[in-house]
Amino acid sequence: MKTRDDCLAADRQDPLAHLKSQFALPQGVLYLDGNSLGAQPVAALARAQEVVSQEWGQGLIRSWNTAGWFDLPARLGAKLAPLLGVPGDDVVVTDSTSLNLFKVLAAALRIQDSQAPERRVIVSERDNFPTVLYMIEGMIDFLKQGYSLRLVDESLPLQEALGDDVAVLLLSHVNYRSGAMYDMAAVSAMAHAQGALVIWDLAHAAGAVPLALQADGADFAVGCTYKYLNGGPGSPAFLWVAGQHQNAFWQPLSGWWSHAQPFAMSDRYAPAQGIRRYLCGTQPITSLAMVECGLDVALQADMAEVRRKSLAMSDLFIELVRTRCAAHPLTLITPEDHAARGSHVSLRHPQGYAVMQALIARGLIGDYREPEVLRFGLTPLYLGYADVWDAVEILRDVLDTRAWDRPAFLARAQVT
Numbered sequence: 001m002k003t004r005d006d007c008l009a010a011d012r013q014d015p016l017a018h019l020k021s022q023f024a025l026p027q028g029v030l031y032l033d034g035n036s037l038g039a040q041p042v043a044a045l046a047r048a049q050e051v052v053s054q055e056w057g058q059g060l061i062r063s064w065n066t067a068g069w070f071d072l073p074a075r076l077g078a079k080l081a082p083l084l085g086v087p088g089d090d091v092v093v094t095d096s097t098s099l100n101l102f103k104v105l106a107a108a109l110r111i112q113d114s115q116a117p118e119r120r121v122i123v124s125e126r127d128n129f130p131t132v133l134y135m136i137e138g139m140i141d142f143l144k145q146g147y148s149l150r151l152v153d154e155s156l157p158l159q160e161a162l163g164d165d166v167a168v169l170l171l172s173h174v175n176y177r178s179g180a181m182y183d184m185a186a187v188s189a190m191a192h193a194q195g196a197l198v199i200w201d202l203a204h205a206a207g208a209v210p211l212a213l214q215a216d217g218a219d220f221a222v223g224c225t226y227k228y229l230n231g232g233p234g235s236p237a238f239l240w241v242a243g244q245h246q247n248a249f250w251q252p253l254s255g256w257w258s259h260a261q262p263f264a265m266s267d268r269y270a271p272a273q274g275i276r277r278y279l280c281g282t283q284p285i286t287s288l289a290m291v292e293c294g295l296d297v298a299l300q301a302d303m304a305e306v307r308r309k310s311l312a313m314s315d316l317f318i319e320l321v322r323t324r325c326a327a328h329p330l331t332l333i334t335p336e337d338h339a340a341r342g343s344h345v346s347l348r349h350p351q352g353y354a355v356m357q358a359l360i361a362r363g364l365i366g367d368y369r370e371p372e373v374l375r376f377g378l379t380p381l382y383l384g385y386a387d388v389w390d391a392v393e394i395l396r397d398v399l400d401t402r403a404w405d406r407p408a409f410l411a412r413a414q415v416t
């Protein structure tokens with residue numbers, strides 16, 4: 001695509017183009033941050049109104065039964081399951097990704113401890129999203145059973161980090177900063193060959209790339225619904241456990257919603273069978289209900305088509321940056337190999353923070369991550385090829401005119 005007209009022509013041929021009208025995007029905004037907070041589905045407003053005024057306002061406590069509130073974590077899990085490539089009754093939507101990491105890590109460590117107590121190492125990578133590393137550190141400190149964290153980095157490749165002392169490998173499928181993606185099947189097989197269980201954080205993968213957790217041999221997975229799944233700010237996360245592990249251990253956040261009979265009000269804990277034992281307590285129903293609006297749009301799209309368009313848009317973005325912003329010190333840190341790329345593109349610039357503030361002031365919303373990284377999320381459900389063209393033109397203009405070089409753009413906000 002050499003011109004904006006070429007992009008418009010590609011948009012007219014795009015089988016996903018009609019889905020854009022199902023999102024409420026503000027006028028004058030080019031939204032390339034759906035990898036961080038997805039856009040608002042149009043249906044969400046009416047659904048929120050229904051939950052608040054009908055289900056809560058009129059139904060009151062009866063709605064736990066009559067509006068299906070009690071079953072919502074499992075019903076939404078079943079709806080999400082096809083996007084993860086797993087059976088419907090192996091997923092729940094509940095709690096935050098960080099909390100769910102705690103639950104599945106505890107389960108994986110306990111399963112390993114019962115079979116191979118000499119395995120006391122958890123492997124992750126230095127470049128992982130910080131909450132993953134922090135939750136592992138917290139678990140190690142809490143357990144005080146001699147566990148340690150080993151981090152993969154430039155000096156320690158994954159193959160060398162794995163070994164007969166490793167209990168669990170915990171990785172993000174798509175890296176939040178670079179957009180690099182692991183081969184899930186190959187990495188899971190490598191870990192299993194070394195006797196480790198594998199947990200995948202799918203925060204930047206679910207809804208963005210086709211997933212086949214079961215076929216790829218994953219053991220556990222967690223992820224956000226507020227990024228590519230458009231569930232709303234802070235919407236509850238999801239958690240999947242492979243069938244063979246589900247009843248092997250009960251996770252330690254064993255609140256009453258994970259009990260076999262929550263309303264028996266027993267004084268003794270007995271875990272539910274299956275994935276329900278990964279719940280904890282009462283769910284934030286208003287927020288949880290919004291997740292369905294995002295899923296309903298995602299399920300209308302063929303995931304192979306979503307992937308094809310995501311790669312085409314990111315190829316176009318990379319090519320246009322290369323040809324039209326060549327005079328500027330931008331470094332692509334996202335792999336160009338399709339198999340190794342998620343659905344966002346990241347560029348380094350020495351003044352990355354200020355550049356992003358200037359772009360946002362011009363209506364192009366991406367985001368900034370340390371160090372010096374500009375992230376641009378390419379979401380096929382509500383962006384097209386002409387949007388990519390326009391985004392790169394704004395970037396080029398901001399760089400050519402040094403519009404970023406102003407005190408207001410150099411001052412850091414609390415959330416970057």
Ligand SMILES: *Cc1c(COP(=O)(O)O)cnc(C)c1O
Nearest residue numbers: 096097098129131172176201203
């Ligand atoms: C966004 C993200 C999270 C977020 O976790 P929360 O508990 O929802 O704050 C976790 N892991 C990864 C890899 C992420 O990208």
